[in-house]
Amino acid sequence: FREGVKLWAKIGLLSFGGPAGQIALMHRELVEERRWIGEQRFLHALNYCMMLPGPEAQQLAIYIGWLLHRTIGGLVAGILFVAPGALVMLTLSILYALYGDAPLVEALFFGVK
Secondary structure (H helix, E strand, O other): OHHHHHHHHHHHHHOOOOHHHHHHHHHHHHHHHOOOOOHHHHHHHHHHHHHOOOOHHHHHHHHHHHHHHHHHHHHHHHHHHHHHHHHHHHHHHHHHHHHOOOHHHHHHHHHHO
């Protein structure tokens, strides 16, 4: 379970840029490198999550977390999949609200844009 927590935190920190990249990262980590889930099971889970309304990458993370560690695994996977991005956005929002007129901050946000 501890390794799973580390993995979901890693995926949450590194998976930025949309569901295609997030799903590819999950596939590489879970199927190819760690072999915690088989290729067929991963594809079955992905197909299942694509049928549901909502963000399939997050649903896939929660479902695989649930498969590996039941309810607590699904909760941890779901939270750690979203929390790093949410914290980055909160930090950037606060930075912009406090120092948005500073030339360095303006340049930083122009670069991000």
